[in-house]
Amino acid sequence: MHINLPTWLTLFRVALLPVMVLVFYLPFRGHNLTAAIVFVLAAVTDWFDGFLARRLNMTSAFGAFLDPVADKLMVTVTLFLLVEAHRDGWSGIVMAVTAAVIVGREISVSALREWMAELGRRATVKVAFIGKLKTVMQMVALVVLILQHEKEAKLLSLYNIGEWLLVIAGALTIWSGLHYLLAAWPYLREPIADREA
Known part of the structure; x- marks a missing residue:
């Protein structure tokens, strides 16, 4: 299966989730700002992968499946972190x-x-x-x-x-x-x- 650039960006967004969780809990100065930056980066890739898929006609069945999953994972994990805090x-x-x-x-x-x-x-x-x-x-x-x-x-x-x-x-x-x-x-x-x- 060939994975195109928009799908790689979606996978990158999923990979950022454990990074955000780790940074959220690590006790260093500015950890909350760093976690927010990681979240923003993930949100930007959400917009950018869709833009590239449409602009370059690089849509795929796997990408269409993975993109909403990545979105929901990002929101759900973040909400769980905030509720626990x-x-x-x-x-x-x-x-x-x-x-x-x-x-x-x-x-x-x-x-x-x-x-x-x-x-x-x-x-x-x-x-x-x-x-x-x-x-x-x-x-x-x-x-x-x-x-x-x-x-x-x-x-x-x-x-x-x-x-x-x-x-x-x-x-x-x-x-x-x-x-x-x-x-x-x-x-x-x-x-x-x-x-x-």
């Missing part, structure tokens, strides 16, 4: 609930797309603008929270901004999930016998 009080509850909503939506929409693909209707649940807006908001929130996950007093307001951005991303997550569900609902209501006929 913020377990106290209402802030911890908000973080955990928001993370659960985001991860639950990612799993549900992935399953929905797989089901719709089996029906030959994958285009019905293709990525919409609300999904892209959710992704941007989510990425910005995660960068801010990684950068300030230790909640230093002098930058507490920055942490609060990240927390609110993540809550907004969680709300957009629910909205976009409902958007995809409503688009697929007419096909989900059909009896299985009708589909097979």
